Amino acid sequence: MQLEENVHIALHALLDHKFRSFLTMLGIIFGVASVIAMLSIGEGAKREAIAKYQDLGVSNVIVREKKMTSAELEEVRSKFSPGLSLSDAAAIMDVVPDVEQIAPQAEKEAEVKFADKSARSTVIGITPTFIKILNYETENGGFITQEQYDAKAKVCILGAGLARLFFPDSDPLGQMVKIEDQWLEVIGVMKPKALFTETVGELSSRDLNNDVYLPLSTFNTRFMKENVLSSEIQQITIKVKHSDRLPETSSLIRSLLHRHHFNNEDFNIVIPYELLKQEEKERQIYNILLGAIAAISLIVGGIGIMNIMLATVMERTREIGIRRAIGARKADIMSQFVTEAVALSITGGIIGVILGVTLSLSITWFTDVTTYIQLYSVFVAFAFSVLVGISFGYLPARNAANLKPIESIRYE
Amino acid sequence: MLIEIKKLDKDYVMGDIVVPALMDININIAQNEYVAIMGPSGSGKSTLMNILGCLDTPSRGEYLFNGVDVNSLDDDHLSIMRNKEIGFIFQTFNLLPKLSSLHNVELPLIYAGYSKDERFERAREALRRVGLEDRMMHKPSELSGGQRQRVAVARALVTKPGILLADEPTGALDSKTGVEIMALFDELHREGNTLIVITHEREIAEYSRRIIYIKDGRIFSDEPNPKKI
Ligand SMILES: Nc1ncnc2c1ncn2[C@@H]1O[C@H](COP(=O)(O)OP(=O)(O)OP(=O)(O)O)[C@@H](O)[C@H]1O
Ligand SMILES: [Mg+2]
Numbered sequence: 001m002q003l004e005e006n007v008h009i010a011l012h013a014l015l016d017h018k019f020r021s022f023l024t025m026l027g028i029i030f031g032v033a034s035v036i037a038m039l040s041i042g043e044g045a046k047r048e049a050i051a052k053y054q055d056l057g058v059s060n061v062i063v064r065e066k067k068m069t070s071a072e073l074e075e076v077r078s079k080f081s082p083g084l085s086l087s088d089a090a091a092i093m094d095v096v097p098d099v100e101q102i103a104p105q106a107e108k109e110a111e112v113k114f115a116d117k118s119a120r121s122t123v124i125g126i127t128p129t130f131i132k133i134l135n136y137e138t139e140n141g142g143f144i145t146q147e148q149y150d151a152k153a154k155v156c157i158l159g160a161g162l163a164r165l166f167f168p169d170s171d172p173l174g175q176m177v178k179i180e181d182q183w184l185e186v187i188g189v190m191k192p193k194a195l196f197t198e199t200v201g202e203l204s205s206r207d208l209n210n211d212v213y214l215p216l217s218t219f220n221t222r223f224m225k226e227n228v229l230s231s232e233i234q235q236i237t238i239k240v241k242h243s244d245r246l247p248e249t250s251s252l253i254r255s256l257l258h259r260h261h262f263n264n265e266d267f268n269i270v271i272p273y274e275l276l277k278q279e280e281k282e283r284q285i286y287n288i289l290l291g292a293i294a295a296i297s298l299i300v301g302g303i304g305i306m307n308i309m310l311a312t313v314m315e316r317t318r319e320i321g322i323r324r325a326i327g328a329r330k331a332d333i334m335s336q337f338v339t340e341a342v343a344l345s346i347t348g349g350i351i352g353v354i355l356g357v358t359l360s361l362s363i364t365w366f367t368d369v370t371t372y373i374q375l376y377s378v379f380v381a382f383a384f385s386v387l388v389g390i391s392f393g394y395l396p397a398r399n400a401a402n403l404k405p406i407e408s409i410r411y412e
Numbered sequence: 413m414l415i416e417i418k419k420l421d422k423d424y425v426m427g428d429i430v431v432p433a434l435m436d437i438n439i440n441i442a443q444n445e446y447v448a449i450m451g452p453s454g455s456g457k458s459t460l461m462n463i464l465g466c467l468d469t470p471s472r473g474e475y476l477f478n479g480v481d482v483n484s485l486d487d488d489h490l491s492i493m494r495n496k497e498i499g500f501i502f503q504t505f506n507l508l509p510k511l512s513s514l515h516n517v518e519l520p521l522i523y524a525g526y527s528k529d530e531r532f533e534r535a536r537e538a539l540r541r542v543g544l545e546d547r548m549m550h551k552p553s554e555l556s557g558g559q560r561q562r563v564a565v566a567r568a569l570v571t572k573p574g575i576l577l578a579d580e581p582t583g584a585l586d587s588k589t590g591v592e593i594m595a596l597f598d599e600l601h602r603e604g605n606t607l608i609v610i611t612h613e614r615e616i617a618e619y620s621r622r623i624i625y626i627k628d629g630r631i632f633s634d635e636p637n638p639k640k641i
Contacts, residue, residue: 323508325500326495326567327520327523327571330488405494406468409506
């Protein structure tokens, strides 16, 4: 029999009992809606995490000075650890095989001033490799060049927030800002960065848009250390060639630094990629749980459809008998009722998709949970609803097809 | 021979009890015959008709339709037989209540796999044949009893079957409307159709050319209708 006729019959059956059909579809509607909403929440969280770790570099190993009280600092110094230093960085570059680039950085909290405005910010001394290793880009002007670095030029790059604060409607390039007692020329402005709201390992949360970057050479010659015991640098960012060898590379770096620091534990190693994986693993458990809930509601929806289809087949025994008497084969009856079940589940699926999309958009709108709807998830949810229709419509349809023509046509 | 039935029996099995409904039935029916089957209530007329119409199967015996052994056909082929070779007309019409006359008449063609245009043409032609071309879009509930039976006749005719089987086609109609239906059957017979009609009523049977009496599941008599010779 032709599909068109089947669809015609199915839609009529559906519309003849609108309310009953709607109740039947509820399970599918909620099942599909929850699949879409849950997948969009999961995907939103994943994307947020990826963005966060991408900022830190997924093929990077970050060595960071441990936060210590002055007593602890005195103790490690007395045990001969010089703290993180440029020679550590050089050693890593020389000894560890899989290193592609390395970027040491020194940091200091300081007051930055322009005209009558001032802001407390993190002043960061870096090397020209920094921008290549981290996912940073300038929005205006350029980054520190090797020449400027070698010349210990008194130049700086402002974070986007700082630039907006100091130069709301003028061009910051070429302007002079004052940090402590030093005047520095602004040669670039960073692109705005997402707020770093969570502490990742030893990297505490802060607004990266308030940072000021200048050549590490300049930093080390022009600025005083916070404390005589302070290390030369606070962080070394290492980009590796093969991220699949991150664990080995990082343990090599760890043992190397241990030796250099005379077995003092005065540094931490953060591997953004590992943290990303770990977070993914945690999310996976949550995803499995949500997936199970969605699957259960789809199955419950399917049972609802099966139930109503069994009743429909009973009600329409005589119709089935008539159709058989005028030449419908078993397969024709079978496909008629499967089509009917699928029509129910597809309609439920469509309503569910609309509800699910609305749901995840409103979640983003009304809460600070990020959601992201992937087209594939809509297709998956929809495909599942069709599958549910076919599989739960099968049994009632087979019952219908197996009715004896002569008995069903006499059925009252 | 269009239909050859030899030593056919039909038993109904109800639990442990076997109820014989037909016994030792032998009938031959040729092309373009017009046969009436008569007999008291419960004699087995409908049982025979259902077997003739491939809706039911005999317990024993032989049934050849156009030389084809119907007993050897599987369910799909029986369906195809019902679709292409048999036009069934029921006492209670058995139309689908939610469909228009046109759609009801189109149904056998849908199962036969005709295209939409062809279906429409043939169904309209069949409805014109029974004088209901102007009622194509009416649902059964919007038609009189006689009109409903005409739609049912159109549905039976539409695939141009080898035989038309009518089980008390006038049983649910008043006598005037019944006569109209019988007049239609007469025309169909003259046009070359083969008809078998079950009836209780002498007047209805008089339209036929041959009358078979069934009593207690057996053929009591099988003779030409003297009034039509
Ligand atoms: N499905 C069935 N199960 C059991 N017995 C049946 C069944 N159908 C018919 N019978 C029996 O078979 C016999 C013949 O029935 P059938 O319906 O063929 O009679 P009929 O001649 O058509 O009667 P009527 O004129 O009242 O329609 C009856 O005794 C009836 O009780
Ligand atoms: Mg009967």
